[in-house]
Amino acid sequence: MRRERHPLLRGGRGGERKYSHTFTRGEIQLLGSVCETILPPLPLNSLEGEEDQPTKAVESFIKASGSQTPVPDQVAEILAKRDVKEIALLVRVVLWLLGTRLGTLLLCGSLCFCEKWPFIHNFSRISLEKREKVLQKWSTNRFLTPIRCAFVFIKVLCLFVFFSTVDENAVNPAWEAIGYHVDNDEDPSEVPKKRPLEKGMVETMHETDSTLVHSLAQKGIKATLDPRDNLFKIECDVVVVGSGCGGGVAAAVLACSGHKVIVLEKGNYFTAADYSSLEGPSWEQLYEAGGIFPSADGGTYILAGSTVGGGSAVNWSASIKTPAEVCRDWAEDCKIPLFGNPEYRSAMDAVCLRIGVTENCVEESFQNQVLRKGCENLGLKVDYVPRNSSEDHYCGSCCYGCTKGNKKGTDSTWLVDAVDHGAVILTGCKAERFILKENKSGSKRAKKCLGVVAKTMTKNITKILQIEAKVTISACGALLTPPLMISSGLKNHNIGRNLHLHPVAMAWGYFPGSNTELKGKSYEGGIITSVHKVVEADSNVRAIIETPALGPASFSVLCPWESGLDIKKRMVKYARTAHLITIIKDSGSGNVRVEGRVNYRLDASDRGNLRAGLKQALRILVAAGAVEVGTHRSDGQRLKCKGISEKEVEVFLDTVSAVEGPLSLVENWTPLTSAHQMGSCRMGIDDKEGAVDVNGESWEAKGLFVCDASLLPSAVGVNPMITIQSTAYCLAKKIAESIQKVPF
Incomplete structure (x- = not known):
């Protein structure tokens, strides 16, 4: 049924x-x-x-x-x-x-x-x-x-x-x-029907100019119509723009501290019973730009969540703590004490506990079996990846929202804590600019932030929303926080720069259905449960290798196009084509100053690390028993593996390159992807080093904070969910302590 x-x-x-x-x-x-x-x-x-x-x-x-x-x-x-x-x-x-x-x-x-x-x-x-x-x-x-x-x-x-x-x-x-199908056969009685955020939710798609004030009042929010300026004035202690890994945690900490919190979210609210696992509509409703978001030169495809819960609602569950060497670099080289303190390590433990992180996996998916078998056959170390789900969670469609309600994003954890303590979430609301006034308090910061101006995404509400708050937190992610700050008139030269993307290049291997040792299909089972680190002789990690979620449409888009016949042959093999992704901690960076326009380039070391990761991924696929392997390079680079010697494999690997875009300038280019965006409003010890200070507060505007991936000092090198949530947890604790001193 x-x-x-x-x-x-x-x-x-x-x-x-x-x-x-x-x-x-x-x-x-x-x-x-x-x-x-x-x-x-x-x-x-x-x-x-x-x-x-x-x-x-x-x-x-x-x-x-x-x-x-x-x-x-x-x-x-x-x-x-x-x-x-x-x-x-x-x-x-x-x-x-x-x-x-x-x-x-x-x-x-x-x-x-x-x-x-x-x-x-x-x-x-x-x-x-x-x-x-x-x-x-x-x-x-x-x-x-x-x-x-x-x-x-x-x-x-x-x-x-x-x-x-x-x-x-x-x-x-x-x-x-x-060989693809969408699993719609769950027992309805086992699917959570509750909407755990309902009591704190105001969905503007269901509101009008005449109902909004009443709906907000029912949630304990003071709102009035200002007919002179044709806007609604809304009052609270804290307004948080964004509900993802940073915003969800910040909202919970501040609401639990007794402050009246409003969360603005551009996307809509969905629960397990709403999700369909259909690739097209899910991309459209749950992702920024409908999931089709290329960089300005077309060389990188970017994925970012745009729904209640943000990226945590659609990510692949990997819950890896900040590597010790990254914490050390941020504490010592960037001189940010937080990351060297026991407080941060305790925060990571608290975050993992709240989102139900487990360390093992009962049953691995086809792609993760391939990664594990290939590594074991080569004598390479492969680790289990902690996930914010149960150990027996076997779901390959969490990237479209978890239909089983098993994955614990902010929409089912931190935001629940927030609304349980009086927070209100306004969906379908897009922040337009921060309300900045001259700061006459004698502070070094020339401006003071008094809230945010937003508009709704529905035509039923014609008036602007002016949310006035003691503290304003931007948590709309590394792609949207910088344009919002720039459009508000902030000038710090770090805003929008230093954008890191954890660029990803993919290798694939085809395993015929006759290979019964490796069971399942490419789209089934836990998305990421295994990881291999590609290390140098000095033990430095050059890349990590994991497995992706690729529905048929995503698979077809990333495949090289050589001819109509070739693309159809590739698609017929879709269900038994395993992909391995190479993720690097990028040294190169890009910028995002205007919404929807990302400029990004790798540097020479990044290209070298991607190449090393791709070559290792191909070795793993060959060792796991693939009959054919290849990359996504535009010339269709591939190798038939039957009867091939190790020397012939190495000769092929010498031809492998990760030539990034722009696609307009490179003959045989490799499309890169990114699901992790960081650093575009980074923390710094002064306004020359960062867009915000070590407490996340803007150097230019008192009362304006950033609590999302954009404030991370550099790329993390692993899936960043735990890092983002732990950083937001620590900063929100400090904000909660200081907010009592701020007059309304």
Whole structure:
């Protein structure tokens, strides 16, 4: 029996869909021609020579096309909805050129020639075979920079839409062919139905201008309408912007200390009964930019949570304490006493206790079995990864919200503590700027923060919200805290700089279903339960190797595109293709000063460490018994393993590189990913070293604090959840002690 889902996370699309994009039908037709070339209909004998005889589902998939409804329209919709004007404009210019003979000649060369007048076809009339050759040239030619970028964005969106779109029964027609299904068969009686934050929740999507004040009053919050300025004035002791690892902890500590706390969250509130495990709607509702967030140069794809609980609601459960050497570096080199104090170690213990961290795993997933077996066969050390879930938690869809309610994010722990002590959470609210006034108290800080101005994401509330507070805490993450501070008029040169991403490069290995020793499918089971550290002779860690969560759409997006046939072959092998991720503690950094625009580059040591991690990951995959291994480099770099010698493996490994973007400048580039963003408003001993002081307070504005990953002095080198929560815990304790001295 399939339980009912929250409407926002349901995949069904009954009836005809209406689109808000402004692409013309001619542009949609040309977009469809490109999508058809990326994922073309193929002859039924295309997969001859593969391991198994094609089933009816595989045959249907072979015949399917990227141009089929609703793919082109949804690609256009995403381009318009994401509001990345440069990308949408670039795609439309390319489509306009392809709609003319002259433009097609410029972009396609002699491949558009025909035998009859006027001897030149526009793109949609070129044969499918020749169109594929055109796209292959675009994908590898670094001198056609804008065209290559347009191709990559269309390819990403086309494949994402094709493999994530579902019908009214929440099924995608291609899933059976690739061995994928969504587990909707949980016993409804075992799924938590409660909404533990209900008593402190005000969901603006259900409010109007006429109801909001009353709803806030029912929660104990004083709110009044200021008709002169057309805004609602709302009063509290502390306002926290963001509800993730930092904001959730800060809200709990301060509410439990007796202060009236309001938490602003841009996203919406979901619980276990709401989650669907459907990749498309889950990305759309739970992630920043709908999960499609590239860096400015297109070389790195960024994942960040955007829902109540933030990243803790959608992360992969890894709960690793801050490494001792990182604490030492931050305490000694960065001169931040907190990280050298017993107080911080006690905070990590308190955090792990509150979010239910366990050390072992009863049953490991297919990908983690691969990592463990490969390491053991090579004599390499592999450790279990602590998780904020039970030891028997076997869930591969926690990245879409945990449908079993087993994972303990801030939405089911710290925020529960906060609302139990009177905190109120306003969802669908986006902070616009901090309220900064001249500070006349004689403090070194020129300004004083009196709260935050926010707007709701619903059209039902037309008035601005002005939340006035003794203390304001920015906890909206390393991607959003800097733009918010800059848009408020703060000038410290560290704001938005020193952004670290823990860049990730992936290696893959294919394990046929006949390999019965390694059980399961790539998307099943605990996402991260094992880790291997890649160390140098001096024991310095160069990288760590873990396993990722990759649904069919994510898998297809990251796969190199060599041809329509190749991408379909890769997808048919999806369920038994294991991925290992190489994560490094990056020395290089980027910046984020404007919301939605991240600039990022690796330095030489980062590239070397990624390369070392990728080579080790490939060795592990070969040792685990993969019949084929490869990377995500754009040229489709791979190696057949059957009967191969160790020397031949090493020769292949010498060709492995982690050539990062920008994709426009590199011939064979490797797409990087990031799920950890840190350091963009780092702590420092003075305003030259950091954007905030060692207590998290802005150097420029008294009463304005940062409690999220942006204040970390550098990259952590491991999954940062425990580090973020422990830092926020310590800082919030200090804020709670000092707030009594601050007059309202």
